[in-house]
Amino acid sequence: MRIHISNVAKLPTKFGEFKIQSFQEGIKEHLVIFKEPIGDIPLIRIHSECLTGDSLGSLKCDCGEQLEYALVNIADSGGMVIYLRQEGRNIGLFNKVNAYALQDKGLDTIEANHQLGFQEDERNYEIVNYILDYFDIKKIHLLTNNPKKIESLSGIEIVKRWPIIMASNKFNEDYLKTKKELMGHMI
Ligand SMILES: Nc1nc2c(ncn2[C@@H]2O[C@H](COP(=O)(O)OP(=O)(O)OP(=O)(O)O)[C@@H](O)[C@H]2O)c(=O)[nH]1
Numbered sequence: 106m107r108i109h110i111s112n113v114a115k116l117p118t119k120f121g122e123f124k125i126q127s128f129q130e131g132i133k134e135h136l137v138i139f140k141e142p143i144g145d146i147p148l149i150r151i152h153s154e155c156l157t158g159d160s161l162g163s164l165k166c167d168c169g170e171q172l173e174y175a176l177v178n179i180a181d182s183g184g185m186v187i188y189l190r191q192e193g194r195n196i197g198l199f200n201k202v203n204a205y206a207l208q209d210k211g212l213d214t215i216e217a218n219h220q221l222g223f224q225e226d227e228r229n230y231e232i233v234n235y236i237l238d239y240f241d242i243k244k245i246h247l248l249t250n251n252p253k254k255i256e257s258l259s260g261i262e263i264v265k266r267w268p269i270i271m272a273s274n275k276f277n278e279d280y281l282k283t284k285k286e287l288m289g290h291m292i
């Protein structure tokens with residue numbers, strides 16, 4: 106698929122002064138939020154969109170806190186957040202809300218996805234390889250607990266994985282347990 110690339114703009118934030126650029130892949134408008142100098146082995150966070158966690162303060166997941174942690178650390182060291190428009194592990198917001206409704210009835214995150222006809226995780230990370238290549242990045246430090254993200258990067262050396270583990274609360278305990286025990290996350 107043809108990727109369209111926006112111009113670079115300044116993005117001052119409460120965490121630091123970043124630059125922002127959009128990579129448009131069909132209807133998905135991904136973002137790269139980067140802090141210069143990026144460095145030879147930059148700190149990278151590949152973040153999947155979670156409107157409820159990133160913007161609404163939801164306690165059902167750890168996404169908002171992870172995003173903030175990433176921005177704080179990248180503001181300090183240089184690097185980038187690659188913000189992928191893969192809401193709800195790429196089932197979309199409408200379906201994620203339906204999955205949440207099933208979870209209210211006792212299903213876990215995986216069972217809820219299956220009941221709606223989706224795999225437990227519908228994401229792919231091809232665009233990340235494209236973006237890292239565009240920035241001529243060959244070696245990275247990666248902020249993640251998710252082994253699938255590590256496996257999905259081709260031609261990129263992950264010099265070090267940085268864990269990104271947030272404190273749990275009573276609303277996301279089960280979600281984090283499912284990620285750890287059934288999805289292989291290194292939590
Ligand atoms: N389908 C579905 N998606 C969810 C649910 N909770 C969070 N998400 C989505 O999951 C994505 C975040 O992925 P996670 O698997 O939690 O974590 P990760 O980013 O892959 O892993 P880390 O890099 O270790 O943080 C976001 O797109 C969220 O919207 C849920 O219950 N159901």
Ligand SMILES: [Zn+2]
Nearest residue numbers: 155158166168
């Ligand atoms: Zn979330």
